[in-house]
Amino acid sequence: MEFRIDRGSGVPPYMQVVRQVREALRLDWLKPGDRLPTVRDMVKSCGVNANTVLKAYRELELSGLVEARQGSGTFIRAALGSAPPEAMEQLRKRLHEWVGEARASGLDNEDIDALVRTVLNDKGEQR
């Protein structure tokens, strides 16, 4: 599990860590029992302060997703996988194709992001 902290995005680093862990959980990249990087590892690899990492891990712990064991590490506690792997793969494949078409039409990542957001909002408000 590697973390990428994007300074300048405006999103607080500790929040980026939280999101990336949740994201990995949703995609089944992390499973119960897995150990997250050490606080000190994170400090070295991401250049953030120990307190920042701690804040992120604590927030994850409060929401019940991880469990911190002093002296041993921080471990995944719950799963977030929301669909069976086969369905996930199918969806991923089709999305991949769609992105290919979008790129062929001249859209860049930001264009695609904007489009996705509006479609999600449309659908979201129809509930």
Add this chain to the structure above:
Amino acid sequence: MEFRIDRGSGVPPYMQVVRQVREALRLDWLKPGDRLPTVRDMVKSCGVNANTVLKAYRELELSGLVEARQGSGTFIRAALGSAPPEAMEQLRKRLHEWVGEARASGLDNEDIDALVRTVLNDKGEQR
């Protein structure tokens, strides 16, 4: 043009305004000559400070997207549309279908967001 400021997302309000304007430009919701909401309108509708709006508008002006005319308003100057409207509609339609399937598989907005991000990153790194 309506703006929604999400406090608690960690993203500075002024940046959210900038992004939403750029997003509207990308989707052809805003075109050259259109006038953005008044600074004072934004203050009322979004509950942010005039300085915050000003900062957002100034950033947009520095990038050449809008033009501020003292006494009259802030106007769109350039277009950002990256694909012809027909292609855009086609892409939107197909994406809409895909989102429908994803929802049917049990994914929520955050799941979908995570999936989109990874696919974009995959493709992005293959360049």
Add this chain to the structure above:
DNA sequence: TCTATTGTCCTAGGTAACTAGAACACTTTT
């Protein structure tokens, strides 16, 4: 037992961003 590793806590300081309130300059409308 001893040592290294790990999570945790504390204090102090700094920066970016937002808020509040007032005033000024220019344009448009009446």
Add this chain to the structure above:
DNA sequence: AAAAGTGTTCTAGTTACCTAGGACAATAGA
């Protein structure tokens, strides 16, 4: 000419978050 609306500037204060550095507590392994 006058009034209303608009962008702009300024100062002061507040808050959230990050940084730095050190120290403590519990666990795992030699």
